[in-house]
Amino acid sequence: MKAAPFEYARAQSLDHAVQMLAEHGDEGKVIAGGQSLVPMLRKALRWVGHTPTRNRGTIGGSLAHADPS
Helix, strand or coil: CCCCCCCCCCCCCHHHHHHHHHHHHHHCCCCCCCCCHHHHHHHHHHHCCCHHHHHHHHHHHHHHCCCCC
8 A cells, every 4th residue: 555645854853843733734744753663564464474374464454455456
């Protein structure tokens, strides 16, 4: 699963973060910590399970959830 496209702005200070949140309203989101977890999981995936088992799981999950991608 890939994240939806988004624009990233790095706050230089707490005041800057508050200013950007006020500027963007409900569209603005704060992200902090954990951004490296998902890529590390995808790298670790090759060490989990046998390739045919992983492929069957992916196809089965996609069919069960009617997810064509």
